[in-house]
Amino acid sequence: MRMSANAMKIQTLIDRLERERTLSDAELEELFAILAQAHKGPGAGKVQICADIPQAVCSEEEAILYAAARRVREQYYGKDVYLRGLIEFTNYCRNDCRYCGIRRSNKKAERYRLTKDQILDCCRQGYNLGFRTFVLQGGEDLSYTDAAICDIVSSIRALYPDCAITLSIGEKSRESYKAYKDAGADRYLLRQETSSPAHYRYLHPEELTIENRKRCLSDLKELGYQVGCGIMVGSPGQTLANVIEDLRYMQDFGPHMIGVGPFIPHKDTPFKDEAPGTLTDTLHLLAVIRLMIPGVLLPATTALGTIHPVGRELGLLAGANVIMPNLSPVNVRGKYLLYDGKICTGDEAASCRHCMDLRIARAGYKTAMVRGDCAGFAVND
Ligand code: SAM
Ligand code: FES
Numbered sequence: 001m002r003m004s005a006n007a008m009k010i011q012t013l014i015d016r017l018e019r020e021r022t023l024s025d026a027e028l029e030e031l032f033a034i035l036a037q038a039h040k041g042p043g044a045g046k047v048q049i050c051a052d053i054p055q056a057v058c059s060e061e062e063a064i065l066y067a068a069a070r071r072v073r074e075q076y077y078g079k080d081v082y083l084r085g086l087i088e089f090t091n092y093c094r095n096d097c098r099y100c101g102i103r104r105s106n107k108k109a110e111r112y113r114l115t116k117d118q119i120l121d122c123c124r125q126g127y128n129l130g131f132r133t134f135v136l137q138g139g140e141d142l143s144y145t146d147a148a149i150c151d152i153v154s155s156i157r158a159l160y161p162d163c164a165i166t167l168s169i170g171e172k173s174r175e176s177y178k179a180y181k182d183a184g185a186d187r188y189l190l191r192q193e194t195s196s197p198a199h200y201r202y203l204h205p206e207e208l209t210i211e212n213r214k215r216c217l218s219d220l221k222e223l224g225y226q227v228g229c230g231i232m233v234g235s236p237g238q239t240l241a242n243v244i245e246d247l248r249y250m251q252d253f254g255p256h257m258i259g260v261g262p263f264i265p266h267k268d269t270p271f272k273d274e275a276p277g278t279l280t281d282t283l284h285l286l287a288v289i290r291l292m293i294p295g296v297l298l299p300a301t302t303a304l305g306t307i308h309p310v311g312r313e314l315g316l317l318a319g320a321n322v323i324m325p326n327l328s329p330v331n332v333r334g335k336y337l338l339y340d341g342k343i344c345t346g347d348e349a350a351s352c353r354h355c356m357d358l359r360i361a362r363a364g365y366k367t368a369m370v371r372g373d374c375a376g377f378a379v380n381d
Contacts, residue, residue: 003060004045006034010061014068017291022251028244028288035061035284050317052362055310062284069287069319076295077321081365082372083356084133084166084299085126085327085349088336089114093139095170096205097193099235101266101337102139108268112332113143116152122349123156126327127163129353130369134160135189135324137168144169146176150183157184164371168228171212174219181223186379188220189228191259194235194242195249202237217253226374228257228297233285234277235263243285251292256374257322258289261301264339279308283318290319295375297322306343313363322372323360325352 003011013031017023023031038059047063050056058066090113091102102109114122123134134156138144144152149169156165167180168189177188192213194200200210220227231246232238250258262277282304290298299322300315308314312323326333326344333345344352357367373379 006038007060007064010034010038010064014064014291017288018068018072021292021294025241025244028247029240031288032240032243032284035059035065036280038062039280050313050363052364053310053313053317055308056314056317065284065287066318069290070317072290072294073298073319073321076375079365080321080368080370080372081316081360082133082297082322082368082370083131083353084135084322084324084372085122085129085131086135086137086324087114087119087122087126088137088326088328088332089119090138090141090144091332091336092141092143093170094142095140095208097208098203098205098270099232099263099266099339101269101339103269106266106268109337110335112335113141114329114332116148116155118329119152120155120159122327122329123160123163125349127160129350131327131353132162132369132371133164133166133187134327135166135168137189140170146172146179149176150179153180153183153185162371164373166228171208171216174223177216177219177223177225181225185225187226187228187257189230189257189259190216190220191228191230191232192217192246192249193231194238195245196242199235199237199239199242203235217255221253226256226297226377228259229253229255230257230259232263232277232303233260233282234275236271236274238263247288247292250289255293255296256377257297257299258293259299259301260285260289261299261303262307264303264306264341266337266339276307279304279311279314282307282311283314286315286320287318297372297374299324302326302343303339306339306341310359313359316360316363316365323356325349325356 038061300312300320304311
């Protein structure tokens with residue numbers, strides 16, 4: 001079949017992106033514009049990119065991008081998909097991010113905290129299911145002092161020396177980050193959300209600044225963590241120029257992980273009437289990130305699975321290589337509601353694990369129950 005002019009253009013841009021890891025701003029804009037337009041094109045020219053997933057259909061142009069992203073992810077990670085056991089241990093938060101369902105002003109959120117024993121219980125269940133990374137995520141809840149966090153981390157470290165411990169508990173001082181690291185934490189997730197100061201101001205209240213967020217990320221990296229940053233796709237006010245600025249920031253920063261998922265409105269936040277980010281935009285961005293920052297750990301997020309029944313599988317087919325199933329106790333799952341419609345709030349950890357295996361296999365990949373460190377990152381350095 002002959003290639004269309006747009007497909008030839010995309011092929012040229014993708015070849016260069018794969019080889020040189022960068023394009024000019026104008027070329028990135030053109031790339032995203034052609035992809036968006038091609039996605040809306042007629043059904044006749046569509047390509048099926050995975051025989052076992054009927055919904056895995058895209059334009060010729062998108063198929064070129066996704067194939068390159070998969071080629072690069074396979075150079076670094078083969079067919080392996082790493083699972084992370086996510087423990088959402090508190091939904092109390094002192095912050096008031098305008099997009100977030102557990103922001104402090106949301107008086108309707110039913111708040112909960114897990115005790116150390118409950119957290120350790122989640123880890124035990126997760127370990128028995130084969131998980132070798134635990135992600136402790138929560139709002140910025142100061143009732144967990146640094147000493148309490150260190151106690152939880154060092155207990156997990158002592159019980160499960162072969163596991164990675166990831167924290168995702170927001171902005172802290174360098175001293176706090178150092179204490180958690182010394183207690184045994186390996187990785188830290190903190191999305192920058194947007195690199196543009198004006199857009200950051202639109203998404204967050206006055207007391208949060210992009211400067212401090214970036215300071216946190218730099219401190220974490222200097223302290224030797226594997227660090228994750230990232231953004232929401234389609235967050236209110238986001239422009240393509242913002243996304244390109246984020247790509248530049250991330251490439252310059254050199255994260256080990258990048259969390260990218262669609263923004264989804266929550267009914268009790270100021271952004272309740274905003275449109276969600278789209279599946280298509282998220283998949284395009286995941287694939288471009290894979291080409292620009294090739295060895296990065298890239299999750300197919302729960303938010304992606306929320307906006308489309310096979311969103312996470314499509315994420316894997318666009319270059320993602322990590323999935324983060326929920327290990328939180330079922331009775332609190334429905335309370336960690338960052339956005340409306342969140343999936344997997346009622347399932348037991350064991351059934352989530354089984355479901356993930358099937359989904360990953362259907363996309364042509366295999367679950368690897370290992371720590372799954374970032375390619376090239378020397379652990380215990
Ligand atoms: N407190 C920690 C922090 O701020 O990094 C971790 C918890 S925070 C809820 C984790 C991530 O959820 C944020 O970085 C944000 O990108 C994402 N998130 C929050 N609200 C969301 C929404 N409405 N739609 C999609 N993602 C959302
Ligand atoms: Fe703090 Fe969302 S506002 S976790």
